[in-house]
Amino acid sequence: MSANTDLLARSLAHVWNPCTQMKVHETLPLVPVARGEGVWLEDFEGHRFLDAVSSWWVNIFGHCNPRIRAAIVEQLGTLEHAMLAGFTHAPAVELAERLCALAPRESRRGGLEHACYASDGASATEIALKLAFHAARNRGQPRRQRFVALERSYHGETLGALSVTDMAIYRDAYGPLLGMPLLAPAPAPAARTALDAACCPDCVAPALAALDALLERHGEEVAAMIVEPLVQGAAGMRMYHPDYLRGVRERCDRHGVLLIADEIMTGMGRTGTMFACEQAGIAPDLMCLSKGITGGFLPLSVVLATDAVYRAFYDDSGTRAFLHSHSYTGNPLACRAALATLDLFEADDVIVANRALAARIDAMAAPLREQPWVRGWRRLGMIWAFEVEGADATFPRAVFAEALDRGLLLRPIGDTVYFMPPYSIGADEAEHMIRTAHATLHAVRGD
Ligand SMILES: Cc1ncc(COP(=O)(O)O)c(C=O)c1O
Secondary structure (H helix, E strand, C coil), X not given: CCHHHHHHHHHHHHCCCCCCCHHHHHCCCCCCCCEEEECEEECCCCCEEEECCHHHHCCCCCECCHHHHHHHHXXXXXXXXXXXXXXXXXXXHHHHHHHHHHCCCECCCECCCEEEEECCHHHHHHHHHHHHHHHHHHCCCCCCCEEEEECCCCCXXXXXXXXXXCCHHHHHHHHHHCCCCEEECCCCCCCHHHCCCCCCHHHHHHHHHHHHHHHHHHHHHEEXXXXXXXXXXXXXXXXXXXXXXXXXXXXXXXXXCEEEEECCXXXXXXXXXXXXXXXXXXXXXXXXXXXXXXXXXXXXXEEEECHHHHHCCCCCCHHHCCCCCCCCCCCHHHHHXXXXXHHHHHHCCHHHHHHXXXXXXXXXXXXXXXXXXXXXXXXXXXXXXXXXXXXXXXXXXXXXXXXXXXXXXXXXXXXXXXXXXXXXXXXXXXXXXHHHHHHHHHHHHCC
């Protein structure tokens, strides 16, 4: 039995994979990964797959990045973990300082000054929702118990995060357990094939008018509005205009509603600025980060909060405190990985370098973009997305399997194909990504 086959059998016997109907693997084999290096994942037989989705959008500097690895190894020699209640340590402090210094800032409102750590994206969403609700309560506004979310939003899959997620596929089974958000129309065209690179400026005014109507009616019941700034990722990389974010910020202020920016996917440079909010010139009250924050090495998330939110909890009374914890809160190894990730941004001037890289990939992608079956081609920063005409329900799985056979990891969302490669992708590798995707789509369409 080969190492591939052996691991597959043992995995199917005991590992319950995420977001998967396990029976699918009777016909679609799992891919056993032996190692990763740069943009490549490799199985035990030497087959290599270019990770065009940065492994669920986390490996922003590729796999096994030597600089991040070295930082973790060094930290391993001094402190692997210590509880963060009653204790503190340099990695947690340094990371909080650097993230607060980098976070979006508005001259009138200021920036984000306090960091609350957790592990995954969804746990950051939970914290942000609880903080918003509890801050209102501490400020004598107990009626503010509801949240506004955008239609087709995705904020994670724990019960609180799922409560502000508008995706039937994830919500339906758990409906009785979930809170209902007030849903505001997303500022993007309803027809998927009409999405375009201009991020639909015409969609902003109607979406803001609908938000006005919703807040006129319910504003006093709302603790916070949560948004994925500029790109609704899980909805199929739906991009929208920064004017909408500016309008949301104004309306939240007018109605005394906190603004939560879920930058779990959009943060860490993915949309072309360190945080997507910067492109709208706004600062949120709470900002969630995770995914790329450790360059894909260790689970870590963080919620950054304004001083005003922090002050709502600062008191002699324990009942006004934020009594929320996870055992691994602020783990030193994870914080060190995040610090090394920030070092890479600085040392390699990554945000600027990505502009040139993205322009090169645009040029390589021109023949694909011009195919008559490609609809709604769009790019923001290091995210490319388009819809494929005629894609049916079997399309995502067929593309995934066909691309793997050709050495590429692609995971379409419905009829949307997207590329979110590591920022470290080289020119030849980008060529492989685009050409292989093109050939894969031809093959799957049967052209
Ligand atoms: C915008 C957004 N929020 C939250 C999450 C949840 O993050 P995690 O999967 O780490 O719980 C995701 C994951 O894709 C996301 O894209």
